[in-house]
Amino acid sequence: MPDPVVVDPTDAVVRVEAAAVCGSDLWSYRGQSTAKPGSRIGHEAVGTVIATGDEVTDIAVGDWVIVPFRWSDGVCAACARGLTTSCEHGGFWGREITEACQAELLRVPQADGTLVRALPDGSRPDDALVPSMLALADVMGTGYHAALSAGVGPGSTTVVIGDGAVGQCAIIAARLLGAARVVALASTHADRQALARSLGADEVITARGDDAVVAVAALTDGAGADQVLECVGTAQSFSTALAAVRSGGTVSYVGIPHGVQIDLATLFARNVTITGGVAPVRHYLPALLPAVLERRIDPGRVFTDRLGLSEVAEAYRRMDAREALKVLIDTSA
Ligand SMILES: [Zn+2]
Known part of the structure; x- marks a missing residue:
């Protein structure tokens, strides 16, 4: 060239x-x-x-x-x-x-x-x-956008979905913004789980779908997370995010969405906010x-x-x- x-x-x-x-x-x-x-x-x-x-x-x-x-x-x-x-x-x-x-x-x-x-x-x-x-x-600015848009701050219980580079940076960002507890939803890739922990995740959940939602509920007295940072962009990860957030909580998304449909009626009933976008x-x-x-x-x-x-x-x-x-x-x- x-x-x-x-x-x-x-x-x-x-x-x-x-x-x-x-x-x-x-x-x-x-x-x-x-x-x-x-x-x-x-x-x-x-x-x-x-x-x-x-x-x-x-x-x-x-x-x-x-x-x-x-x-x-x-x-x-x-x-x-x-x-x-x-x-x-x-x-x-x-x-x-x-x-x-x-x-x-x-x-x-x-x-x-x-x-x-x-x-x-x-x-x-x-x-x-x-x-x-x-x-x-x-990736660091993108993870930060996820955490900042979602309103992560002191006292937050924050779930990060995705163990790729953006998900890992979202863990760093949640810590930087003062989250009290960070839970990573990760793959079974041991190196990625270890990195997530060393960057600030208190818990790493490797279950998927409904099992992941049950695991988040168990960690939050059944309420769900204050914020879920969706760093993947697939239909499955979005549906996990919406089910794992507490009523009145916020889901932010920074992965480019592919094939994601959202039912607004579900968000309405639970006062869930969706935010995020390109960082x-x-x-x-x-x-x-x-x-x-x-x-x-x-x-x-x-x-x-x-x-x-x-x-x-x-x-x-x-x-x-x-x-x-x-x-x-x-x-x-
Ligand atoms: Zn300009």
Whole structure:
């Protein structure tokens, strides 16, 4: 592919140090959603700015930056409300432009609104922090969106459905927001259960469907959870979420829903709130970045595997086979 260059005066070009493969990338890998021929893939990256357009005034060449999963101008009405994913001038790599993050070089539109320096002086953080910085590009902000939208706070009993990278980050977020008790609904994958516990889950339930709901009820005196963070997006996980939440509680969803139908009458009778949606991760970066820098959270632990860019096909295979939780693509390897 030709090297990306500055096209619009608000663009920057980033030399990608590390990118990631997302669970949502697997939808097109499996042929369940279509990708435009010639478009590239990947929407999570960190790296160094090597060029900027004439109208880029904040971000400078040499800055080491986090690239959140959509670009946004940071100044329109939607951005002002914190909904950077609805930016009037926003877009998504591999869709509005062919360039995308699983590459050596990346064009970033709306660079001033989109890019965030990892450190105030633009320098590169310690090696140990790089995976967590990469997690801030998507999965950590997405898990945080689930917990924050649902109203998790001190005293909450919170259930997280899903042991993928977003579910694991939702556990971190629930803890960060002060939940009193976090219950993870996970697969039988022992490594994922162990990670969930070490990131802050007090209990891990591996039962599914009605059995999972019974197990949550048993942990909450029959009432159900204050919040359920639905981090999968399937019909089964949604129906578990709605059955496991207490009357008056909140279900938030951040997994892309596939084939989910919701019966509003059920929600009406129990005063259940549904919230969530696509996470405005750019908006959350100023809140989450200090937590990483101060070592209060370590979302980089979701990266179980590290492969070079030339091995990206193997990264997809491992994630598709659920052998890897999430793969970091190291462009220098
Ligand atoms: Zn905007």
